[in-house]
Amino acid sequence: MIVAEQVPERDTRKKVKWKKRVWKWSKILTLVVILVIVFRAFLFTNYIVHGKSMMPTIHDGERIIVNKIGYEIAEPKRFDLIIFHATETSDYIKRVIGVPGDHIEYKDDILYVNGKSIEESFINHYRDDYEDGTFTDDFSLESVTDSNYVPEGHVFVLGDNRQNSVDSRHIGFVEYEKIVGRVNFTYWPPNNLRIFE
Structure with a gap:
């Protein structure tokens, strides 16, 4: 005759607690994975910058x-x-220089938007150190595109390293539909962390 041995109640409770913990952590991890997928797919993404145009x-x-x-x-x-x-x-990755309706022109290393000179403080120290002549060559919008003004639903972009950038001077206007998003900050390397407003 076979007699079944009863499992002590304490061991059963431990197994039930362990299974509840595993189930709880599985739900949490699943939720985290779903949030990360949604976060990356719809809200934010990361890139590695290649090249020196910015x-x-x-x-x-x-x-x-x-x-x-x-x-x-x-x-x-x-x-x-x-x-x-x-x-x-x-x-x-480029910087928006002109928005719809803008007329863009560079003359003597100065940006003119709709006839008014605009300060570009983000490149001042780089421009000051540039020893090979003009930092941004003279051009007008009509000389590099087929339009006098930035059309609706488009932007005109330039790289901050003006002498080493393929941008709207070469590829034309950028359609809104082609924009992935706005750069918020750099996170690597950690000692170079910067937030862009």
Whole structure:
């Protein structure tokens, strides 16, 4: 005759507690994974910068966080740093210089928007150290695009490193639909953490 041995009540309680803990942590981890996926897919994403077109503001190899939702509720503003789809396989980081309706011109290294000179403090120290002549070559909007004004639903962008940047002077206006989002901050390397407003 086989006699079943009763499991002590204490052991049963331990197993039940352990199973409840595992179940609780599984739910928490699942929720975290879902939140991370939603966060990355719809709100924010990160990029590694390749190249020197945004120096000295952003350096080659730095990692940045991009706000993807901001332009769903507002339009790009002058001097925003943006990421956009430049080609089928490449995204670029550039600075918005012109918004819809703007006429852009550079003369004697000075930015003119709608005939008024505009200070570009973010490149002043780089421009001052630049020894190879003019930092931003003279041009007008109509000389580099087929328009006198930035059209609706588009922006005109430049890299901060004006002599080493493929930007709207070469590729034309950037459509709003191609903008991934606005650069919020750099997070790597940690000693170079910066927030962009």
